Amino acid sequence: MAYVSLYRKWRPQDFSDVVGQTHIVRTLENSLNLKRISHAYLFAGPRGTGKTTLARLFAKGLNCSGGPIAQFCGECPECMSITKGNSLNVIEIDGASNRGIDEIRELREQVRYAPASARYKIYIIDEVHMLTSEAFNALLKTLEEPPPHVIFIIATTDPQKIPATILSRCQRYDFKRFSVEEICNRLRVVLSAEGVQAEKDALEIVAAHAQGGMRDALGILDQCLAYSDRLNPDIVGEILGVATQETIVRFFKMVSEHNTIAVFQLINDLYVRGRDLAQFVRDLLQYLRWCILDSTILTQDELNWDKAQLIQTVEVFSQCEKEMRYANNLNIPLELAVLRLIEIPTEWTKLQKRIEQLEGQLASIEKSGVSPNSSKAQSESPRRAEDSPRVKLNSNEDNQAKLQEICNNWQDYLKLLRDERLIQPEAFLREGLPVLLENNVLTVSFQKERGFHRASIEQEKHREPAERYLSKFFGTQLSIQCVTGEISKVKKEEIPREKQEFLKKSGSNQPIEQQENVAIEKSEELDESVSAALRIFGGKVIEIKDQQ
Amino acid sequence: MDQVLKQIASDKLALVYVVQGTDPYRQKAVYQALYDRSTKDGFSDWNWVTMDGSKDLEAGQIIEELAMPTWGGGAKIVVISDAEQVRLAVWESLVKWLQTKTSANCLAIFFAKVDKRVKAIKELIKLGVEITCDNLRGATLERWVGDYVRMEGYTFKQEALVRFLDRVGDDLGLITQELEKIFLYIGDTKVITITDVDSITTIVPSRLEQGAIFEMVDAIAAKKQPQALAVLHQLMDMGEAPLRILPLIERQLRLLLAAKLKGGLSLKDAAICMGEKSDYALKKVTRLHLGFSEEELYQGMSKVIQADQDMKFGANGEYVLEQLICHLCSKSS
Numbered sequence: 017m018a019y020v021s022l023y024r025k026w027r028p029q030d031f032s033d034v035v036g037q038t039h040i041v042r043t044l045e046n047s048l049n050l051k052r053i054s055h056a057y058l059f060a061g062p063r064g065t066g067k068t069t070l071a072r073l074f075a076k077g078l079n080c081s082g083g084p085i086a087q088f089c090g091e092c093p094e095c096m097s098i099t100k101g102n103s104l105n106v107i108e109i110d111g112a113s114n115r116g117i118d119e120i121r122e123l124r125e126q127v128r129y130a131p132a133s134a135r136y137k138i139y140i141i142d143e144v145h146m147l148t149s150e151a152f153n154a155l156l157k158t159l160e161e162p163p164p165h166v167i168f169i170i171a172t173t174d175p176q177k178i179p180a181t182i183l184s185r186c187q188r189y190d191f192k193r194f195s196v197e198e199i200c201n202r203l204r205v206v207l208s209a210e211g212v213q214a215e216k217d218a219l220e221i222v223a224a225h226a227q228g229g230m231r232d233a234l235g236i237l238d239q240c241l242a243y244s245d246r247l248n249p250d251i252v253g254e255i256l257g258v259a260t261q262e263t264i265v266r267f268f269k270m271v272s273e274h275n276t277i278a279v280f281q282l283i284n285d286l287y288v289r290g291r292d293l294a295q296f297v298r299d300l301l302q303y304l305r306w307c308i309l310d311s312t313i314l315t316q317d318e319l320n321w322d323k324a325q326l327i328q329t330v331e332v333f334s335q336c337e338k339e340m341r342y343a344n345n346l347n348i349p350l351e352l353a354v355l356r357l358i359e360i361p362t363e364w365t366k367l368q369k370r371i372e373q374l375e376g377q378l379a380s381i382e383k384s385g386v387s388p389n390s391s392k393a394q395s396e397s398p399r400r401a402e403d404s405p406r407v408k409l410n411s412n413e414d415n416q417a418k419l420q421e422i423c424n425n426w427q428d429y430l431k432l433l434r435d436e437r438l439i440q441p442e443a444f445l446r447e448g449l450p451v452l453l454e455n456n457v458l459t460v461s462f463q464k465e466r467g468f469h470r471a472s473i474e475q476e477k478h479r480e481p482a483e484r485y486l487s488k489f490f491g492t493q494l495s496i497q498c499v500t501g502e503i504s505k506v507k508k509e510e511i512p513r514e515k516q517e518f519l520k521k522s523g524s525n526q527p528i529e530q531q532e533n534v535a536i537e538k539s540e541e542l543d544e545s546v547s548a549a550l551r552i553f554g555g556k557v558i559e560i561k562d563q564q
Numbered sequence: 565m566d567q568v569l570k571q572i573a574s575d576k577l578a579l580v581y582v583v584q585g586t587d588p589y590r591q592k593a594v595y596q597a598l599y600d601r602s603t604k605d606g607f608s609d610w611n612w613v614t615m616d617g618s619k620d621l622e623a624g625q626i627i628e629e630l631a632m633p634t635w636g637g638g639a640k641i642v643v644i645s646d647a648e649q650v651r652l653a654v655w656e657s658l659v660k661w662l663q664t665k666t667s668a669n670c671l672a673i674f675f676a677k678v679d680k681r682v683k684a685i686k687e688l689i690k691l692g693v694e695i696t697c698d699n700l701r702g703a704t705l706e707r708w709v710g711d712y713v714r715m716e717g718y719t720f721k722q723e724a725l726v727r728f729l730d731r732v733g734d735d736l737g738l739i740t741q742e743l744e745k746i747f748l749y750i751g752d753t754k755v756i757t758i759t760d761v762d763s764i765t766t767i768v769p770s771r772l773e774q775g776a777i778f779e780m781v782d783a784i785a786a787k788k789q790p791q792a793l794a795v796l797h798q799l800m801d802m803g804e805a806p807l808r809i810l811p812l813i814e815r816q817l818r819l820l821l822a823a824k825l826k827g828g829l830s831l832k833d834a835a836i837c838m839g840e841k842s843d844y845a846l847k848k849v850t851r852l853h854l855g856f857s858e859e860e861l862y863q864g865m866s867k868v869i870q871a872d873q874d875m876k877f878g879a880n881g882e883y884v885l886e887q888l889i890c891h892l893c894s895k896s897s
Contacts, residue, residue: 046749309793
């Protein structure tokens, strides 16, 4: 005998066999037992949720020799013929391939004739949303008042596409997606009957991948059984190309432990094994989604993450998924996302850090003998820029300390700009680095090739909001000045070491002192010839090339 | 309405019945009463003539049927459905004829919508009886549903009745379909509860936006994430597009914001300021805004913009909306 796929073999044959959809099963059973039968039914819901199955069971209940009854015998000729799919009185029509007016006219002709040997003539029209509007109109009248021996059951995955005139003539039942648990239970029944052993986690992966559709779940199971007669998460993951829950949890655990190297190794391992990293990110997101929807999935033993952290992680990986669409090398966005998660501190630690910082400042003020409450300005809210204390940072130490604070919190400031939808100023400033603070003027240095960013941020429309939020964020009135590697103006000793590194990269590989000297020499050398040229031709200097 | 149906069943039929209104269910009830009356004398369809209204229908055709003697002495009824399709000249000719032949058969005209300022229509109404079949609303609708349910031997809990009408709307045809489902679902239990309504009734498309979205926003306002997500999934299962749901969440946030920040303005003025046609929607959210701080609402709006952008760049709409709801429902949002 030819092989029959699992979803066909295990299609429920009576109402008690149906998984889920209890609200519909109960209503249809009562309808049969109370003999309150409507002339038209609409079964709507996602694919693989049991629409056609319940339509056939309902047809059996209607036409069974002892019926209409919910507990039909399944043995009378009519029940048997419906099970075999060769009943003359249950006509199944595929709406997708019989969608024209001619087919519906033909149906209207046939409807007039009484059933061959049963109580009712039942028309099951699947994928009814595919009918043309003319066909729908032709069906209207028949659907409204069909002969008493005719019952229509129309099924669709897309009820929005069905005209309201059709909808109002049918008793509508909405089928819901199956839960993972319902699918797992059914799969367990099927597998035990088939004599196959399967691990719980493996079934959960299958159920999750089926997205609420039982047919999909059984289809995947079929695929897995063709590969191996023992199912474990690794085999299922291998076949479906998805990451196992164990891998995902391991990944997140490494992230929560800030173990960057281990995470990178894991990513590389997946890459080497030929796994689709984009799919891996989707699996991560799917897992996080479950964690948010159902807090019981992720136990506290596995990860000590609260909901805010979960949401933050989802946001980072959603961004990563977007970036992956345009990336040539999928590793990079994923690794960047990991870095973002590990490097960017959580809200709580950020707040804690800020509080510690403020407490430190308060202590130093108190140490210097000034009461923190002595200045009225200090007690005012620093939220609004115009209200913020216009502290003049005159001493070198003040400037250095403030610059250090700005450098430490520069990324947070940029994030604030992003949050405030100041996307452009943020994008321009992201390319620069604060290098000097003098007389409340913050000097931001840009690499040579970032001239556009520097020019853009210098425009009033971008500079003004950037300065406003800079003052607001750091609680001091600050303005921005931009330079392109013009470190000659910057006192070298005032530049923090890491910024010096940045400036090194922005110019040549020469040491910063030499770079400075070359710039000065060049400007001195060229002064005469360039100024002469400018005098004669006018214009401005863009680039100076040697005669050679 | 019941009075008119009784009169049709037993009294002398009027010369003309002008049946008009937006509720097809009640129109159908009149149609059925007229049909039952015409067949009462045992001559079945012999005394029953129906004509579909169209531009081609001529006054002569109608007059011919009206002038024809009845079979067996019973009442003959000529029904014109979709009467709004018929040309005005036909009604004018018909009025002239009917004014002279008061002993003609009964004419029943069914309009979905009629302009009663038109002279010919005014004259037709004067010659007979006008039956209005507009949708029932408010307390009248509740009473109708209550009576219908009692007639079937069931009772509604008040909150279940409110929820039911919220989900199903005011189309009596749909109401009876959904009630039938509830009766079958609850079986021997004779009291309909809110859980029964939620379990088996379908939110009709016209109520989808209002009913479900309020259910969802109520849940968000109460920071009840599971309920909000359940409604979202219900909407998605019904095939609702995520990009259609998002503006509704955004509108609700705007309403909440307006309710919070209206200051000394009256609800009506606040509604006008934000471009709403009436203050109805604002009234509905006046209590709910207490669940949100001003900052939370602004953050929520910013997340809506982000969600919109994400969806338009190809992100999975359902996931994006889930994230948004999780954010709005989180205590620290």
